[in-house]
Amino acid sequence: MIVSNSISKKYEKSHVLQHVGLQVRKGSIYGLLGSNGAGKTTLMKIIAGIARPDDGEITIDGKGVFEDTEVKAKMFFLSDSLYFFSQYTIKQMADFFRDTYPNWNQERFFKLQQLFQLDMKKKISQFSKGMQRQVAFWLALSTMPEYLILDEPFDGLDAVIRKKIKNLLVQDVAEREMTIIISSHNLREIEDICDYIGILHQGKLLLEKDIDDLKSDIHKVQVAFREKPDTEVWDGLDILYKEKRGSVILAIVRGKEERIVSHLEQFHPVILDLLPLTLEEIFVYEMGDAGYAIENILV
Amino acid sequence: MQLKTSLFNKQLLKQDLLSTGWIAIVYFVGLAFSLPLNLLMLETNERMEYSFNSLFESNGEIQLFLLYIIPVLVAVFLYRYMHVKNASDFIHSLPITRRKIFNHHFLIGIALIVMPLLLTAVILSLMLPALDLYMVYTQADIWEWFGASVAFSLLLFSAGVLVGMFTGISAVQGVLTYIFLLFPAGILVLIYSNLNVLLDGFPTSYYHLTNLNLYSPLTDFVDMYDWKFHGWKFSIYLLLSAVFYALAWFIYHKRPAEASGQPLAFHQVRPIFKYGVTTCMLLFGGFYFDETDNHFAWIVFGYILGSLIGYLVAEMVLQKTWRVFGKWKGYVLFLAAAGAVLLVVVFDITGYEKRIPEAEQIESVYFNENPLYYNDERSTKNIRELAIQDPAIIRKIHKLHQQIVEQSIGGLPENRVNKEKLFFSYQLKNGSRINREYYIDLDETFAAYLKPIYESREYKEIKNRILTVDENDFGSLVISNEFDRSGSTSIVEKEKVKEALQRLKQDIYDQTYEEIVHPIDTMAYIEFPEGENMIYQLPILRSYERFGDWLKKQGIYDQTILQAKDISYAVILDDREESEDVYQTFYESKNGDNGLVVEDKQKIKKTLETTASDNRGTNVSSHYYVGFFLKGNEQPVIRPISKNKVPAFVTDYFGNK
Incomplete structure (x- = not known):
């Protein structure tokens, strides 16, 4: 479990992170969303033990990360801009990691080669950008991390590879309870694999939610009545948004599904449908005014 | 879970060697050319007779170049990862402690520097018996050379690493390393030469005796050719290297990984850097205008211009742009502070200019016209041995000194032209020393005070080594x-x-x-x-x-002794009327346009009796110079005519023109 406790970080005079507290449960996939410059990379570097917060602390399984090799050995950080030693082949890089990460799994490394189909003897710099990213994932997963920190990992990958890697990640989470923190400036890119979503905006964590809770907590209701209903139809419901399209009323309602249905059925609607919302829609309605500020994350 | 806690990460060492090993190869090739190969070449050339005082003489320029460049290059390349964002993030995300990472690089650095030197030393050592080179060098020479090179390189390397900790840009690391190494000697030169202008009596020459070169390895090592690398120097170099290493190691732990790309890694260092550069440039401005044109107004201008340039350059480096012309508050405050310091010095608030030891306090005094007059006085130890002990003479010197201070002749450089430099170095009974230096005119005000001193046996013995x-x-x-x-x-x-x-x-x-x-x-x-x-x-x-x-x-x-009968004619020139150097005129055009040609033997004889000694200061000579042309000799013997003895026919001639 990763816990960050009121983390703050300043560069020069600008506050990059302000009192960020987040919790990532073991075996979960945590999506960190935010526009460029929101502080995602800084937060992840702090979690990975690269940078030190000015204030607050970060613990993984109750221990600090910075300079703790035991904790860092269980973790792998994949930066948004990749780095390999110059002139190194995949094989040489793997040798380096084998000597550096105690949990390195050579078997896994060879197994993954079947999947990626890249030449181990070739210099990494000669691969395309997308291929290099695959190499990075290949090496990262071979170190058998318990915690995988991914900063904008899917940039430059085509849909097929993206799918392939997502599957690998999900598989590791399922099989060995790997924990992933994944950052993105695009919700759609990661919504299909995340259990949790945190939104970082101007150095502050705006919200942190369990996606299942979100989805079961908010509903789009389509309802129509034979006659114009009383205003009290909506009393007692938590309405986030409502509009009328002809005789059909469209409303976004927060609450449990059964409660909403039983409440509306009292008024004998002609039509009563509960439709699923996309995550994007949920955020827009959930966040109200603040939603505008982060709109660009959600496209 | 099992952790690999071995002392070394083999792969990390390998990576360093792969990426920076080429430097060691280049170094070795350079050394091979300057030593073993050069010796072989000299050896095959049988007509050559040669031997070395030290092995640094063999292609010394190449050796010097390598010694100055390679260690800093190694430091820059080994720690380059700190200055590249991706690399820095990558390395610091690994489960290796920072201290271990640092030590790995440092160790490789030492190896890259020492191995080529060691290999060269071993080759030289084998060549010695194999080629019978005992006439050229000895085993002791080899290891002396090796020890000096290693100590010097390690000092440069560790300084380079230390400086690298403070910056996030490799180029800045390289430049700052040399500035850092030069700094102790450089700042002393600047401070001394500025105090020389500002403080009446400040003994600049005395401080030049203390051998400022020693204060920087860069200036000290330049004259390594005929030069003994003393044991104490060796120890100091190694000790400093160890201190730099420890400091760098400590700072690396504190260094923010995100500092890559920043000119200065620690924001606390920024004001120190900014105002440090401004101060140095202020002093340099004063130094420059003192050297070129020594009017006080120009020196003040130099202070302002120098500090302005320094301030702007520092800002440019810090902000990584040349468009820095918006912020003046810091500069105005700096100028105010610098002005205050300047006033403290100029108005002598500390009483430096008036501080003369009590006569009873003086144990001995070294008094001379110019402490650099003789070569063998280029050390503070020698002047102590020559110091005057006789209380009667000491009292006279003390009296002269009092008189000089009372008259406050002013130390401004423009007042020093054509004056003689007087140097006082007191050894007091309480063990301390006071040194002062003044520029005075020997003929005027102080003649009465100078006369008994100059005529004393003691002073003459300082002045004329032949007497002792x-x-x-x-x-x-x-x-x-x-x-x-x-x-x-x-x-x-x-x-x-x-x-x-x-x-x-x-x-x-x-x-x-x-x-x-x-x-x-x-x-x-x-x-x-x-x-x-x-x-x-x-x-x-x-x-x-x-x-x-x-x-x-x-x-x-x-x-x-040159006499009138040996001379065919003489030419007298007035240097105020000559457009170029009078010596030049004598050599090239014999008598110029304005020269007085003297052929009358009587006048020549008179002139011969007035020629001032050539190696005496300008104080003794008049504006007139005489060139004696000897029979059968194209080149004249040139002397200034003594100030108080200009013959009447000379003044008449030039006066009527």
Whole structure:
């Protein structure tokens, strides 16, 4: 479990992170969303033990990360801009990691080669950008991390590879309870694999939610009545948004599904449908005014 | 879970070697060319006779170049990862502690520097018996060379690493390393030369005696050719390297990984850097304008211009842009502070200028016109040995000093032109020392105070080293003159030498103040062998009557001392009317356009009796220079005419023009 406790970080005079507290449960996939410059990379570097917060602390399984090799050995950080030693082949890089990460799994490394189909003897710099990213994932997963920190990992990958890697990640989470923190400036890119979503905006964590809770907590209701209903139809419901399209009323309602249905059925609607919302829609309605500020994350 | 806690990460070492090993190869090739290969070449060339004082003499320029460049290059390349964002993030995300990462790189750095040197040393060591090079160098030479090179390289390397910790840009690391290494010597030169301008009596020459070169390895190592790398220096270099290593190691732990790309890694260092650069440039501005044009207004201008440039450059580096012309608050505050410091110094708030030791406090005093007058006085130890102990003379010197301070003649550089530099170095009874230096005119105000000092035996013994040597020590001497090398006479009879020296000494002891400050030259001199290859030269002055008699007794007076009958004509020039250097005019156009040509023997004789000694300061000479053209000789003998003795026909001639 990763816990960050009121983390703050300043560069020069600008506050990059302000009192960020987040919790990532073991075996979960945590999506960190935010526009460029929101502080995602800084937060992840702090979690990975690269940078030190000015204030607050970060613990993984109750221990600090910075300079703790035991904790860092269980973790792998994949930066948004990749780095390999110059002139190194995949094989040489793997040798380096084998000597550096105690949990390195050579078997896994060879197994993954079947999947990626890249030449181990070739210099990494000669691969395309997308291929290099695959190499990075290949090496990262071979170190058998318990915690995988991914900063904008899917940039430059085509849909097929993206799918392939997502599957690998999900598989590791399922099989060995790997924990992933994944950052993105695009919700759609990661919504299909995340259990949790945190939104970082101007150095502050705006919200942190369990996606299942979100989805079961908010509903789009389509309802129509034979006659114009009383205003009290909506009393007692938590309405986030409502509009009328002809005789059909469209409303976004927060609450449990059964409660909403039983409440509306009292008024004998002609039509009563509960439709699923996309995550994007949920955020827009959930966040109200603040939603505008982060709109660009959600496209 | 099992952790690999081995001391070394083999892969990390390998990576360093793969990426920076080429430097060691280049280094070794360079060393191979400058030492073993060069020696082989010299050896095959059989006509060459050669031997080295030290192995640094073998292709010394190449060695020096490598020694100055390679260690810093190694430091920059090994720690380059800190300055590249991706690399820094990557390395610091690994489960390796920062200290371990740091030590790995440092260790590889030492190996890259030492291995080529060691390999070269081993090759030299094997070549020695194999090629029988014992005439050229010895085993001891090799290891002395090796030790000095290693100590110097390690110092540069560790300094480079330390500086690298403070910055996030490799180029800045390289430049700052050299500045850092040069700093101790550089700042002393700047401070001394500025105090020289601002503080009346500040003994700049004395501080030059203390050998400022020592304060920076870069300036110290430049004259490594004939040079002994003393054990103490070796220890200091190694000790400093160790200190730099420890500091760097400590700072690396504190260094923010995100500092890559920043000119300065720690924001706390920024003001120090900014105002440090501004201060140094302020001092440099003053130094520059003092050297080029020594008017005080220009020096102040130099302060302002220098500090302005320094401030802007520092800002440009810090902000990584040249458009930094918006922020002036810091500069205005700096100028105010610098102005305050300047006022403290100029108005002598600390009382430095008035501080003269009490006469009773003085144990001894070294007093001379110029502490750099003789080569062997280039050390503070030597001047202590020559210091005057006699209380009567000390009181007289003290009195002169008081008089100088009371009259406050002002230390401004423009007041120093054509003045004589007087140097006082007191050893006090309480163990401390006071050194002062003044520029005064020997003829005017202070003559009455100077006279008893100049005429004392003690002062004469400081001034004339010949007085303190034992005349029995010399087996021979040579008497020659400037106009005719073939006219030199060697005296090899011990008795004659002894007599000549005794007479000479007596002449010097009898010299009056007037004769000392206005010596009349004969253009002849005496040469004594001194030590190996050294010759001590002493001009024969016209006032040396006893010695002159001795010359006559030996029958060599006529051929030694230049006389009117030897001269076909003389030319006198007024240097105020010459557009270029008078010496130049004499050599090139003989008499220029304005020269007075003298052919009358009587006038020539008169002129000969007024020629000032050439190696005396400008204080003694007038504006007139005379060139004597000898029969059958194209090149004249040139001397200034003594200030107080300009013949009437000369002043008449130039006065009427």
